[in-house]
Amino acid sequence: MPAVRVRFEDLAAGDEVPPLSRMVTREDVKRYADASGDHNPLHQNDDVARAVGFPGIIAHGMFTMGQLARCLTDWLGDAGALVRMRAQFRAPVFMGEILVAGGRVRSLDPETRTAALEVWVTVERAGTTEYAIRKSDAEVRLTEGG
Amino acid sequence: MPLNSALEGKSYSETTFTVDAERVARFREALGDGRDDVPPTFVTAAEFTVFPAIVSDPELGLDFTRVVHAEQEYEWRRPLRVGETLTVRTHIASIRQKAGTGFLTIRSELVGADGDVAVLAWATLIERSA
Numbered sequence: 001m002p003a004v005r006v007r008f009e010d011l012a013a014g015d016e017v018p019p020l021s022r023m024v025t026r027e028d029v030k031r032y033a034d035a036s037g038d039h040n041p042l043h044q045n046d047d048v049a050r051a052v053g054f055p056g057i058i059a060h061g062m063f064t065m066g067q068l069a070r071c072l073t074d075w076l077g078d079a080g081a082l083v084r085m086r087a088q089f090r091a092p093v094f095m096g097e098i099l100v101a102g103g104r105v106r107s108l109d110p111e112t113r114t115a116a117l118e119v120w121v122t123v124e125r126a127g128t129t130e131y132a133i134r135k136s137d138a139e140v141r142l143t144e145g146g
Numbered sequence: 147m148p149l150n151s152a153l154e155g156k157s158y159s160e161t162t163f164t165v166d167a168e169r170v171a172r173f174r175e176a177l178g179d180g181r182d183d184v185p186p187t188f189v190t191a192a193e194f195t196v197f198p199a200i201v202s203d204p205e206l207g208l209d210f211t212r213v214v215h216a217e218q219e220y221e222w223r224r225p226l227r228v229g230e231t232l233t234v235r236t237h238i239a240s241i242r243q244k245a246g247t248g249f250l251t252i253r254s255e256l257v258g259a260d261g262d263v264a265v266l267a268w269a270t271l272i273e274r275s276a
Contacts, residue, residue, distance in 0.1 A: 031176035035170075070178070073183075082222060
Protein backbone atom coordinates (compact mmCIF):
# COMPACT_ATOMS: atom_id res chain seq x y z
CA MET A 1 0.00 0.00 0.00
CA PRO A 2 1.37 3.41 -0.89
CA ALA A 3 1.67 5.86 1.97
CA VAL A 4 -1.50 7.85 2.54
CA ARG A 5 -0.77 11.52 3.01
CA VAL A 6 -4.11 12.54 4.45
CA ARG A 7 -5.31 11.15 7.80
CA PHE A 8 -9.01 11.07 8.58
CA GLU A 9 -8.35 12.54 12.04
CA ASP A 10 -6.71 15.60 10.46
CA LEU A 11 -9.72 16.50 8.31
CA ALA A 12 -12.39 19.06 9.19
CA ALA A 13 -15.46 20.29 7.35
CA GLY A 14 -14.49 23.27 5.22
CA ASP A 15 -10.93 22.04 4.52
CA GLU A 16 -9.82 22.70 0.96
CA VAL A 17 -8.04 20.19 -1.27
CA PRO A 18 -4.83 21.69 -2.73
CA PRO A 19 -5.86 22.86 -6.23
CA LEU A 20 -4.30 21.27 -9.30
CA SER A 21 -3.62 23.35 -12.43
CA ARG A 22 -2.96 22.04 -15.89
CA MET A 23 -2.83 23.58 -19.34
CA VAL A 24 -4.87 21.71 -21.95
CA THR A 25 -2.87 20.94 -25.09
CA ARG A 26 -3.80 19.36 -28.40
CA GLU A 27 -1.11 16.69 -27.88
CA ASP A 28 -2.56 15.62 -24.52
CA VAL A 29 -6.14 15.60 -25.83
CA LYS A 30 -5.02 13.41 -28.76
CA ARG A 31 -3.20 11.12 -26.32
CA TYR A 32 -6.31 11.04 -24.17
CA ALA A 33 -8.49 10.07 -27.17
CA ASP A 34 -6.14 7.18 -27.98
CA ALA A 35 -5.84 5.97 -24.39
CA SER A 36 -9.54 6.27 -23.53
CA GLY A 37 -10.95 5.03 -26.84
CA ASP A 38 -13.21 8.10 -27.17
CA HIS A 39 -12.57 9.14 -30.77
CA ASN A 40 -15.43 11.62 -31.09
CA PRO A 41 -14.20 14.03 -33.82
CA LEU A 42 -15.31 16.99 -31.68
CA HIS A 43 -12.08 16.40 -29.77
CA GLN A 44 -9.81 15.88 -32.79
CA ASN A 45 -11.13 17.72 -35.80
CA ASP A 46 -11.40 21.54 -35.77
CA ASP A 47 -13.79 21.61 -38.74
CA VAL A 48 -16.25 19.35 -36.94
CA ALA A 49 -16.00 21.45 -33.76
CA ARG A 50 -16.50 24.71 -35.70
CA ALA A 51 -19.54 23.28 -37.47
CA VAL A 52 -21.30 23.09 -34.07
CA GLY A 53 -20.20 26.57 -33.04
CA PHE A 54 -16.96 26.08 -31.11
CA PRO A 55 -13.77 28.01 -32.01
CA GLY A 56 -11.94 24.69 -32.39
CA ILE A 57 -11.72 21.26 -30.78
CA ILE A 58 -12.78 20.91 -27.15
CA ALA A 59 -11.35 18.65 -24.46
CA HIS A 60 -13.28 15.50 -23.49
CA GLY A 61 -15.44 16.00 -20.41
CA MET A 62 -13.67 12.94 -19.09
CA PHE A 63 -10.28 14.62 -19.63
CA THR A 64 -11.46 17.33 -17.25
CA MET A 65 -12.87 14.78 -14.80
CA GLY A 66 -9.55 12.94 -15.01
CA GLN A 67 -7.79 16.09 -13.80
CA LEU A 68 -10.27 16.33 -10.95
CA ALA A 69 -9.63 12.71 -9.94
CA ARG A 70 -5.89 13.36 -10.15
CA CYS A 71 -6.27 16.39 -7.88
CA LEU A 72 -7.91 14.10 -5.30
CA THR A 73 -5.55 11.12 -5.64
CA ASP A 74 -2.45 13.38 -5.48
CA TRP A 75 -3.84 14.78 -2.23
CA LEU A 76 -4.88 11.39 -0.84
CA GLY A 77 -1.70 9.61 -1.88
CA ASP A 78 -3.75 6.50 -2.68
CA ALA A 79 -6.13 6.01 -5.60
CA GLY A 80 -7.97 3.35 -3.56
CA ALA A 81 -9.19 6.00 -1.12
CA LEU A 82 -11.43 7.54 -3.79
CA VAL A 83 -14.66 5.57 -3.56
CA ARG A 84 -17.21 7.70 -5.39
CA MET A 85 -17.36 10.72 -7.66
CA ARG A 86 -20.13 12.41 -9.62
CA ALA A 87 -19.24 15.17 -12.05
CA GLN A 88 -21.58 17.47 -13.94
CA PHE A 89 -20.07 18.93 -17.12
CA ARG A 90 -21.18 22.53 -17.42
CA ALA A 91 -18.90 24.26 -19.93
CA PRO A 92 -16.66 23.24 -22.84
CA VAL A 93 -12.87 23.54 -22.44
CA PHE A 94 -10.72 24.85 -25.30
CA MET A 95 -7.08 24.22 -26.21
CA GLY A 96 -4.53 26.37 -24.40
CA GLU A 97 -6.81 26.97 -21.42
CA ILE A 98 -5.74 26.18 -17.88
CA LEU A 99 -7.90 23.84 -15.84
CA VAL A 100 -7.91 24.30 -12.08
CA ALA A 101 -9.36 21.36 -10.16
CA GLY A 102 -10.29 21.70 -6.51
CA GLY A 103 -12.53 20.55 -3.70
CA ARG A 104 -13.70 21.18 -0.18
CA VAL A 105 -14.68 18.82 2.64
CA ARG A 106 -18.41 19.06 3.21
CA SER A 107 -18.89 16.54 6.01
CA LEU A 108 -17.19 13.68 7.81
CA ASP A 109 -18.49 10.30 8.93
CA PRO A 110 -16.18 8.85 11.63
CA GLU A 111 -18.10 5.54 11.60
CA THR A 112 -17.06 4.76 8.02
CA ARG A 113 -14.01 7.10 8.01
CA THR A 114 -15.51 8.71 4.93
CA ALA A 115 -15.34 12.34 3.90
CA ALA A 116 -17.90 13.86 1.54
CA LEU A 117 -16.49 16.60 -0.67
CA GLU A 118 -17.79 19.21 -3.02
CA VAL A 119 -15.55 19.23 -6.12
CA TRP A 120 -15.13 21.46 -9.18
CA VAL A 121 -12.96 22.42 -12.13
CA THR A 122 -12.70 26.03 -13.26
CA VAL A 123 -11.16 27.79 -16.22
CA GLU A 124 -10.46 31.55 -16.53
CA ARG A 125 -11.93 32.83 -19.77
CA ALA A 126 -12.01 36.50 -20.81
CA GLY A 127 -11.79 37.66 -17.21
CA THR A 128 -14.57 35.36 -16.01
CA THR A 129 -14.35 32.14 -14.02
CA GLU A 130 -16.19 29.43 -15.90
CA TYR A 131 -17.02 26.13 -14.24
CA ALA A 132 -16.21 23.18 -16.52
CA ILE A 133 -17.37 20.95 -13.64
CA ARG A 134 -19.60 22.20 -10.85
CA LYS A 135 -22.27 21.08 -8.36
CA SER A 136 -20.36 17.82 -8.18
CA ASP A 137 -19.26 15.59 -5.36
CA ALA A 138 -16.84 12.91 -4.25
CA GLU A 139 -16.43 10.53 -1.35
CA VAL A 140 -13.08 9.45 0.03
CA ARG A 141 -12.51 6.73 2.59
CA LEU A 142 -9.40 6.84 4.75
CA THR A 143 -8.78 3.48 6.35
CA GLU A 144 -7.32 2.95 9.82
CA GLY A 145 -3.65 3.76 9.98
CA GLY A 146 -4.05 6.02 6.95
CA MET B 147 -37.24 12.78 -32.85
CA PRO B 148 -37.36 11.92 -29.14
CA LEU B 149 -35.31 9.01 -27.79
CA ASN B 150 -37.11 5.70 -27.75
CA SER B 151 -37.98 5.35 -24.07
CA ALA B 152 -39.03 1.73 -24.62
CA LEU B 153 -35.31 0.94 -24.58
CA GLU B 154 -35.00 1.66 -20.88
CA GLY B 155 -33.47 -1.43 -19.31
CA LYS B 156 -32.02 -2.76 -22.56
CA SER B 157 -28.77 -4.68 -22.06
CA TYR B 158 -25.94 -4.74 -24.58
CA SER B 159 -23.57 -7.63 -25.32
CA GLU B 160 -20.99 -7.93 -22.58
CA THR B 161 -17.38 -7.31 -23.45
CA THR B 162 -14.05 -8.06 -21.84
CA PHE B 163 -11.52 -5.39 -21.05
CA THR B 164 -7.88 -5.91 -20.15
CA VAL B 165 -6.08 -3.20 -18.18
CA ASP B 166 -3.15 -2.85 -20.53
CA ALA B 167 0.06 -1.38 -19.04
CA GLU B 168 0.95 0.67 -22.13
CA ARG B 169 -2.52 2.11 -22.40
CA VAL B 170 -2.54 3.04 -18.72
CA ALA B 171 0.85 4.74 -19.21
CA ARG B 172 -0.50 6.80 -22.12
CA PHE B 173 -3.60 7.71 -20.11
CA ARG B 174 -1.40 8.89 -17.21
CA GLU B 175 0.77 10.86 -19.59
CA ALA B 176 -2.26 12.59 -21.12
CA LEU B 177 -3.41 13.66 -17.65
CA GLY B 178 0.08 14.40 -16.31
CA ASP B 179 -0.49 11.83 -13.58
CA GLY B 180 2.82 10.91 -11.96
CA ARG B 181 1.42 8.25 -9.62
CA ASP B 182 1.98 4.57 -10.33
CA ASP B 183 -1.50 3.16 -9.64
CA VAL B 184 -4.19 2.98 -12.31
CA PRO B 185 -5.94 6.40 -12.53
CA PRO B 186 -9.53 5.97 -11.24
CA THR B 187 -11.12 7.43 -14.38
CA PHE B 188 -9.31 4.90 -16.60
CA VAL B 189 -12.63 3.04 -16.22
CA THR B 190 -13.84 5.19 -19.14
CA ALA B 191 -11.75 3.00 -21.50
CA ALA B 192 -13.78 -0.04 -20.38
CA GLU B 193 -17.07 1.83 -20.85
CA PHE B 194 -16.00 2.66 -24.39
CA THR B 195 -15.87 -1.03 -25.31
CA VAL B 196 -19.71 -0.84 -25.35
CA PHE B 197 -20.63 2.83 -25.99
CA PRO B 198 -20.23 2.72 -29.80
CA ALA B 199 -22.84 -0.08 -29.96
CA ILE B 200 -25.26 2.03 -27.92
CA VAL B 201 -24.91 5.37 -29.68
CA SER B 202 -25.27 3.67 -33.07
CA ASP B 203 -28.20 1.49 -31.94
CA PRO B 204 -30.88 2.16 -34.60
CA GLU B 205 -33.63 1.30 -32.09
CA LEU B 206 -32.50 4.12 -29.83
CA GLY B 207 -32.50 6.78 -32.55
CA LEU B 208 -29.74 8.91 -31.06
CA ASP B 209 -28.40 11.73 -33.25
CA PHE B 210 -24.73 11.57 -32.29
CA THR B 211 -23.97 15.01 -33.75
CA ARG B 212 -26.19 16.54 -31.05
CA VAL B 213 -24.93 14.44 -28.14
CA VAL B 214 -23.13 15.98 -25.17
CA HIS B 215 -21.70 14.23 -22.11
CA ALA B 216 -23.64 15.86 -19.27
CA GLU B 217 -22.74 13.85 -16.21
CA GLN B 218 -20.55 10.98 -15.08
CA GLU B 219 -20.56 9.02 -11.87
CA TYR B 220 -18.30 6.27 -10.54
CA GLU B 221 -18.46 4.01 -7.54
CA TRP B 222 -15.08 2.36 -7.05
CA ARG B 223 -15.18 -0.72 -4.84
CA ARG B 224 -11.49 -1.36 -5.48
CA PRO B 225 -8.82 0.09 -7.80
CA LEU B 226 -8.21 -1.57 -11.17
CA ARG B 227 -5.01 -3.59 -11.47
CA VAL B 228 -2.66 -3.56 -14.44
CA GLY B 229 -2.89 -6.84 -16.36
CA GLU B 230 -6.32 -7.93 -15.07
CA THR B 231 -9.23 -8.73 -17.39
CA LEU B 232 -12.70 -7.52 -16.46
CA THR B 233 -16.12 -8.31 -17.84
CA VAL B 234 -18.10 -5.19 -18.78
CA ARG B 235 -21.90 -5.44 -18.49
CA THR B 236 -23.85 -2.47 -19.74
CA HIS B 237 -27.49 -1.50 -19.89
CA ILE B 238 -29.63 1.60 -20.33
CA ALA B 239 -30.53 2.74 -16.82
CA SER B 240 -32.94 5.49 -17.84
CA ILE B 241 -34.27 7.58 -20.72
CA ARG B 242 -35.97 10.90 -20.02
CA GLN B 243 -37.28 13.68 -22.18
CA LYS B 244 -37.35 17.23 -20.78
CA ALA B 245 -38.30 20.27 -22.85
CA GLY B 246 -37.12 18.79 -26.12
CA THR B 247 -33.89 17.46 -24.65
CA GLY B 248 -33.30 13.74 -24.28
CA PHE B 249 -31.40 12.38 -21.25
CA LEU B 250 -29.85 8.93 -21.55
CA THR B 251 -28.13 7.24 -18.60
CA ILE B 252 -25.95 4.22 -19.33
CA ARG B 253 -24.88 2.00 -16.44
CA SER B 254 -21.77 -0.15 -16.72
CA GLU B 255 -20.58 -2.79 -14.32
CA LEU B 256 -16.94 -3.87 -14.33
CA VAL B 257 -16.66 -7.34 -12.88
CA GLY B 258 -13.35 -8.90 -11.86
CA ALA B 259 -12.20 -12.50 -12.40
CA ASP B 260 -13.48 -13.32 -8.88
CA GLY B 261 -17.02 -12.43 -9.98
CA ASP B 262 -17.18 -9.36 -7.73
CA VAL B 263 -18.04 -5.90 -9.02
CA ALA B 264 -14.91 -3.71 -9.06
CA VAL B 265 -16.49 -0.50 -10.35
CA LEU B 266 -19.92 0.84 -11.24
CA ALA B 267 -20.24 3.66 -13.77
CA TRP B 268 -23.13 5.85 -14.88
CA ALA B 269 -22.74 8.04 -17.96
CA THR B 270 -25.48 10.55 -18.73
CA LEU B 271 -25.61 11.84 -22.29
CA ILE B 272 -27.96 14.54 -23.49
CA GLU B 273 -29.28 14.97 -26.98
CA ARG B 274 -29.90 18.62 -27.69
CA SER B 275 -33.06 19.52 -29.57
CA ALA B 276 -32.49 20.08 -33.30
